[in-house]
Amino acid sequence: MSLQYEEEPLAEHYGYGPPDSFPKDFGYGEEEEEEAEDLPAPADSKPRILLMGLRRSGKSSIQKVVFHKMSPNETLFLESTNKIYKDDISSSSFVNFQIWDFPGQVDFFDPTFDYEMIFRGTGALIFVIDAQDDYVEALGRLHLTVTRAYRVNPDINFEVFIHKVDGLSDDHKIETQRDIHQRANDDLVDASLEKLHLSFYLTSIYDHSIFEAFSKVVQKLIPQLPTLENLLNIFISNSGIEKAFLFDVVSKIYIATDSSPVDMQSYELCCDMIDVVIDVSCIYGLKEDGSGSAYDKESMAIIKLNNTTVLYLKEVTKFLALVCILREESFERKGLIDYNFHCFRKAIHEVFEVGVAAQRSSAPPPATAPCSKTVALNGTPRNTV
Ligand SMILES: Nc1nc2c(ncn2[C@@H]2O[C@H](COP(=O)(O)OP(=O)(O)OP(=O)(O)O)[C@@H](O)[C@H]2O)c(=O)[nH]1
Numbered sequence: 001m002s003l004q005y006e007e008e009p010l011a012e013h014y015g016y017g018p019p020d021s022f023p024k025d026f027g028y029g030e031e032e033e034e035e036a037e038d039l040p041a042p043a044d045s046k047p048r049i050l051l052m053g054l055r056r057s058g059k060s061s062i063q064k065v066v067f068h069k070m071s072p073n074e075t076l077f078l079e080s081t082n083k084i085y086k087d088d089i090s091s092s093s094f095v096n097f098q099i100w101d102f103p104g105q106v107d108f109f110d111p112t113f114d115y116e117m118i119f120r121g122t123g124a125l126i127f128v129i130d131a132q133d134d135y136v137e138a139l140g141r142l143h144l145t146v147t148r149a150y151r152v153n154p155d156i157n158f159e160v161f162i163h164k165v166d167g168l169s170d171d172h173k174i175e176t177q178r179d180i181h182q183r184a185n186d187d188l189v190d191a192s193l194e195k196l197h198l199s200f201y202l203t204s205i206y207d208h209s210i211f212e213a214f215s216k217v218v219q220k221l222i223p224q225l226p227t228l229e230n231l232l233n234i235f236i237s238n239s240g241i242e243k244a245f246l247f248d249v250v251s252k253i254y255i256a257t258d259s260s261p262v263d264m265q266s267y268e269l270c271c272d273m274i275d276v277v278i279d280v281s282c283i284y285g286l287k288e289d290g291s292g293s294a295y296d297k298e299s300m301a302i303i304k305l306n307n308t309t310v311l312y313l314k315e316v317t318k319f320l321a322l323v324c325i326l327r328e329e330s331f332e333r334k335g336l337i338d339y340n341f342h343c344f345r346k347a348i349h350e351v352f353e354v355g356v357a358a359q360r361s362s363a364p365p366p367a368t369a370p371c372s373k374t375v376a377l378n379g380t381p382r383n384t385v
Contacts, residue, residue, distance in 0.1 A: 047096075047098070047122070047221065048118070048122045048123060049100070049126060049217065049221075050100045050102065050125045051099060051128065052126070052127050052128070053102075053138065053161075054130065054138050055103075056080070057104065057129060057130040057133075058130060058164055058205065059102065060085070061075035061078060061205050062128065062161070062163070062205060063087060063101050066210060066251055066252075066253065067087065067250075072205040080103070081101055081102070081103045084101070084103070085101040086100050086101075087099045087101065097123065097218075097221070100118070115148060115149075115152070119149045119156065122149070122156050123156070124156065124220065125145070125156050125158055126159045126160075126161055127141075127142045127159070129160060129161065129180060131162045131164050131168060131173075131176050131180075132164045135176075139180065139183050143184070143188070146198065147188075150193065158197065158198045158199065159213075159217050160180070160200045161203045161210075161213060162177055162180055162203065165202045165203065165204050166207065173202055177202055181198075184198055185198065199216075201216070211253050214251070214253045215253040215254045215255070218248075218253055222256070224352075228255070228256035228348070228351070229257070231347050232256060232258040233259055234344075235258075235340055235344040238340050239326075239330070239337045239341075240330030241325070241326045241337070242324075242325050242326055243257070243262075243324070243325045244322060245324075246321075246322055246348075247271075247321045247322075247323055248319055248320060249274060249278070249295055249320065249321050250319065252274055269311065270311065273301065273311050273313055273323055276301075276303070277295075277301045277313055281294040295315070295321070297315055298315070299321070300315065304328065309325060309327065310330075310331045311324070312324045312331070312337070316344075317352070322345075
């Protein structure tokens with residue numbers, strides 16, 4: 001990557017603009033693109049993450065902020081969604097899913113709304129509740145939605161985002177979460193659906209909580225997660241590193257971390273580092289004619305903070321970066337860290353190659369078969385409906 005001055009706006013290269021400017025090719029070049037074409041997956045057969053909830057609860061904002069780099073303030077001008085918006089993000093992200101954003105007023109009794117087909121190919125259903133509003137109606141809708149979905153596909157992960165909590169005090173946040181948790185689960189017990197598990201998250205697009213919550217949602221859908229965690233544990237313990245995150249660079253959601261607890265500040269620090277690296281790279285890293293990529297095999301960065309902490313970022317795959325937090329003393333053994341990283345990177349590639357091989361050898365299921373999970377090129381499961 002050579003550092004050259006580039007006059008064109010950032011949006012042209014890294015999707016800071018409207019959704020259409022999101023980079024289609026965030027990778028290194030044709031070789032890997034061709035490999036991807038070996039495994040065609042019709043858009044509609046990709047596993048889905050559904051975003052549902054009442055009108056104006058914040059569904060489109062979440063999708064735009066997390067996957068399209070829209071700034072939170074811009075979401076004030078989003079128009080109401082009036083049909084299902086399918087967003088296929090797999091060409092620019094490790095997250096090989098379609099995100100389906102539903103209009104607030106979905107009617108399950110409408111015969112044109114084939115909810116069985118929709119829920120059958122769904123990996124996760126995110127139900128968004130506006131915590132700044134009266135949530136009684138939202139809870140009724142949540143119950144109706146999850147019970148319908150569960151009957152069609154009990155394997156769906158049900159995730160509830162208690163959203164817009166930026167407007168609440170800390171006490172109010174906890175109280176709201178407790179109340180929503182209690183009422184939603186009581187409704188399920190009344191319907192004899194104790195087995196249906198709901199996970200709750202407090203989220204806001206105005207801080208990193210929405211990225212953290214999305215990270216957890218996506219992690220549950222990655223079959224290789226335990227292997228990735230193990231590899232990260234081995235890597236950090238042999239390298240004197242305190243914390244390591246494996247990031248999907250484009251969305252800044254972390255797809256795995258070592259097993260030490262995640263503290264929000266460390267996560268935010270690593271997210272900010274990715275922003276800095278990509279911004280600098282967009283301005284100074286592209287060729288004069290605008291070709292090249294803001295993130296490639298050469299991408300790496302070291303940031304030394306004034307509190308003897310070092311942040312170290314290295315490229316792992318076309319979509320993934322490893323971001324580590326370590327002490328300055330440990331960074332003196334950079335040679336060892338780099339050697340361990342080399343082994344770690346190789347192992348990650350092997351993990352995903354096994355996934356690709358498994359997918360190649362498995363015969364495609366018939367079109368009418370029930371949902372079956374295979375593994376996609378980038379490692380995420382690919383459900384076929
Ligand atoms: N304070 C705050 N406002 C938010 C947050 N997320 C979204 N909003 C605002 O909520 C409003 C509605 O957001 P949308 O994303 O359009 O909601 P939606 O659920 O997609 O609405 P429909 O398309 O009508 O179903 C917008 O004005 C957003 O700016 C948040 O985390 N905090």
